[in-house]
Amino acid sequence: MKHLLNYRFLILPAIALVIGLAVWQMYPRKKVDFSTEVKPILNQHCITCHGGVKKNGGFSVLFREEALGETKSGKPAIIPGHADESELMRRLLANDPEVKMPYKKKPLSDEEIDILRRWIDEGAEWGEHWAYQPVEKPELPAAKSFASLKESEEPASEQPIDLFIRKKLSEVGLHPSVEAPKEILLRRVSLDLTGLPPSDKLVGAFLAEENPITYEEVVDALLADPAYGERWTAMWLDLARYADTKGYERDPGREIWHYRDWLIKAFNEDKPYDEFLTEQLAGDLLPNPTDDQLIATAFHRNTMTNDEGGTDNEEFRVAAVLDRVNTTWEVLMGTTFACVQCHSHPYDPIRHEDYYRFAAFFNNTRDEDTYDEYPLLRHFETEDSTKLASLKNWLEENAEPAKSKEMVQFVKTWQPAINSITADEFVDAELADTKWLVFRNHGVARLPSVELTSKNLLTYRYRTNIKDGTWTIRLDDRKNGTVIKELKMKDTGGKWAIDTLSFAGVEGSHHVYLSYESPSLTNPAANGIFFDWFHFSSQFPEGEAADEAQSTYWELLNAKVETTPIMVENPPGMTRETYVFERGNWLVKGEKVEPGVPEVFPGLPEGAPADRLGMAMWMTDPANPLTARTIINRLWEQLYGQGLAETLEDLGSQGIEPTHPELLDYLAWQLVNDHDWSLKQTLKTMVMSATYRQSSVATDDVLEADQFNQYYARAPRTRLSAEQLRDQALAVSGLLSSKMYGPSVMPYQPKGIWNSAYSNAEWKQSEGEDQYRRGVYTYWKRTSAYPAMLTFDATAREVCVARRIPTNTPLQALVLLNDSVYVEAANHLALNMRKAETNTADQIAWGYKAAMKKPITPMKSEALENLYNEAFRGYEGKDSAEAQAMQLVAAAILNLDEFVTRN
């Protein structure tokens, strides 16, 4: 009965009424359930005027205390236990159109009014939406409890997934299908788990007539294949809004591919999902984080940064922070949170302040929309890494542990540094292109509130091509402040350089005034010197062989290395406060907030710090109702083309209800309790089920009863993703490179696609095997993403995309028919077909099998042979008529519905 009521308000009112009456007559009265019965009525009829955004008449039905509280009239609208005395009921039943609710809208049905009356009489108890309630292990349906007409034809199964699916099937009068033929099943599971068609070896082993390996062995082999990590990374990159460029107007390149490689490795080693999330959200806050744990935090450095001249750096820093909040909720916790940015959630019990309390977790990182995207992890390879190790050793022996740690961090990240964009009070100084502090002759600028206690060394990054410039550093007053240093600045030849100066230490926090002058700078408008950042510290430690250690330190500090943007928390003295933004406007600050999670959820786990690490602990705590449900729903969607709850991005009360809520909860419970957050084990459970293994053939009856396959009486057929299509074409034609990792590559794309303003960036076609790498390695420019993949629903990745909506368009046909990548793959396949067999029909059969992993049928063979013959006639007289005709046939094979579909 529960599921019936779930749907009652989604379907046509007439049918709802009929069913309602049926239920009325058949079942004794049960206590009204708030989430499934009352909340839908309130959401549908009341909340637009009495909810998050509007509270007309001082009445709101979003939270219980609001609903029971005093309204503008001074009286509450709902009196628990007394429906007849409640103003709400009076308004619903009133005849006067000025009084009757819903105001000037269609009245509630008698049945809806009855539910509300009973609910108030029963105490007007509140309840939470299903997705906000803790995950509990649902009872498994009994295997024999559902008699069915064709039971004898159903493959037997005791698998929990099948029990839940079959229970529902039986309720709706449908039956599961028989198991798919082995060759179809093999291609399906291989594409699903590794994103590639099965290798010849696997096909041979599984389809062998004698001693074939079992299906389970196939699954284990696929899960152990390194291609597995690449396939699931391709999915995760949409969630992480990964791109190789920064976004916005200039959209220049960004070096962040180490993060993509981290993902591939993490998926392949089956890093438990709770650790997988924790490292991405807060790897930097783990005790003594490894480089890999730091790289993981690039997850949230995939936010866009803006280099457009004249932009406000703080505006885009804030935009990145809010994007982290929205992404965390939308893709990791299936909750659309963005609307809470401007006002309380209109439908779900999440308050406006909750958004900013949560944002406070993210508001204390060092990134500030700088040009170089600081903070960066600087990767030391080979010799440099040996030098770093020796420096570490020396520091451990000669410096306090804290100092040692500070210095190693500085070498590896140039952090913590004061970015020059935080300077102010400019006179004859300016932020050049809004990104660097620049001085003209006699220029002055300020670094506000710098903590100088126990600091006597300033390290800074600058460039100038003036020889006789003098830099003066004063404290607290631009003209008369104490001069702590005056220094002749070395000419760097206009190139960035890092240098250092010592100064006499002072106590406390001070405004630091920087001024610059140069006798040779005669043009008052000419720029003299540029600064990038400033780092105040204590002196280099003393000790045996200190000179050598110091020179290693400087060498490493200046080394040209690969980098990855990472999260680094603000040190004390540099922390930010977080305020509510009134109506979401970052310029209008409301009350100050402390980091916290929305009140509707359990609080931070005991002992969890109030920072990103604590937040990650909260998200991965078994008590969190959303994290496990969200990933299970996503894995299901990847295998079945739709989630158990279709709206992956919204499990809240505005999302589409799950078709199989108990199954979703069972799998979520199992992930945490049985599988210890192992995604591989979870996927294995899913693909081992009879539900997964059944045939995708739809009978007319099934199609009519369940066009969109919500009950899984058959396996779904889904179009392959943009990446899978590319990988598969390269794989079956023998072109695919198995090279893993490294900088993104630029496979063929038509000329003239990149044409950005203020950018000289060019698409330089990769050479050699880099031309044939998997799609996950394709260079992704946000404002001009790889066109062939965009056509197949890949997204620009400007912001996270919780799911791709598949389309089926003529432009897709044009890509597969004419894009040089697919033409080349077809030509290569044709070559292999002609090498493998001698007569045309055999060649075609061979090519079809190479692509589809199953034998061709006579009718398909005839169609393709006819094409060959017609093409041959067309090319007759040319040297390569046979080869060209076969190329056309091979291209046709790569365009077949069966080929682009996971069957």
Added chain:
Amino acid sequence: MTNYEKLIHEANIEQARLKTRRHFLKDCGMGMGAMALSSVLWGCDTGANLNSFASGNPMAPKAPHFPGRVKSVIYLHMAGAPSQLELFDYKPELQKLNGQDCPASFLDGKRFAFIRGVPKMLGPQANFKQRGQSGAWISDFLPHLHSIADDITFVKALETDQFNHAPAQLLMHTGGARLGRPSMGSWVTYGLGTENQNLPGFVVLTSGGSTPDAGKSVWGSGFLPSVYQGIQCRSVGDPVLFINNPDNVTRDLRKASIDAINKVNQETHEEFNDPETLTRISQYELAFRMQMSAPEVMNIDSEPQYIKDMYGVTPGKASFANNVLLARKLVENGVRFVQLYDWGWDTHGTGPDASVGAGLQGKCRQVDRATTALILDLKQRGLLDETLVVWGGEFGRTPMLENREGKANPYLGRDHHVEAFTIWMAGGGIKKGFSFGETDEIGYAAVKDKALTYDIQATILHQLGFDHEKLTYQFQGRPFRLTDVHGRVLKEILS
């Protein structure tokens, strides 16, 4: 089955029908209550709509909320923002103030992209006269446009809130300054589909040597299904990406190969009974037709010489004039929304091409003749009544001389300005020879009939037959629309 089971069964099927597999029609499943209560059930009510998705053609023509005045839109965007003070918004007072320090009242609490400190005022750098019966002020930078002064409506007190190119362009075309929202053309094709199934419904053409600052997102589909994104067509290379067959594949062989593909797919359909396979068959047929019609329509060489002369086309080059002529051919052939971007209007005074004098005049020469020809040509074909033409930039330019980072620029230039700029519109349902809105004596800010970028969007949607508040899409938990929470139809400029 018991009666009870049958009831559940029927209810579930009914629900499935309503929901559809994709969230195209999510509003129907989830927001039905809200929808049913509103007076308009657009987008969800009809079986026709459901079928257009079920049959796999989200571009099938659909009816708008009410009969529209126009069928298509040509939007000419001058990326970089042309100076209204040199073209349409004539300010003799500003000439008198030329060279004087800008009064503090114009600077206090304001923020400019590049101006720092106290800049000088800069008088108009072009000569103005009143043109046509309507007496519209148009400068001598646009000599051709004078002849159509009586066909257009100027909106002169337009305001935006973004002073940088990329966000301002996004605001103008997607209703939001950040990336991620659908562009106007995407909303229009989502709402109306397209009439000619052999051509894309939303076409984008660029000129001036660069894509606009906001990149391709400015014609992206945002959170709408990607099928609604603008298709960039090109006057050099393939007119549509991947439309040309490989060199050795003739049209006959392409036909043969698509026939073979579809024959095999037909068998696949008989085997698996997947409606998506049927859709794929029809999409391959459509692709084949598109291969034929797109290059034909997009070949401006086939136009008579006098038409080419009228526009001033330069065959073989990616020029604005070529694109404008192409735009006419596209709307003539049933394309719904043609968006042009011409890059290079950012006249800061940082170089000779970027001056508000000769530099701006040079850009005007590149567009004036073709733009004028477009209006005249549409008119002579009887198409102007069913087409809406819009011309403008993303913001205006300051009445002050730009002093970048506090220093003088080498040429005369103006900084970005959000408080006043001019666009013009012409075509179906728009007043002829009309000017709406006024700015103050120096053209700094609106003083009468101020309009916002959202109002332009609301008006364009209105001319196509949409209530901009009701053309919505459910995303991130709420219905989104082009005009966000703003927008007013500028009824004053409608005839």
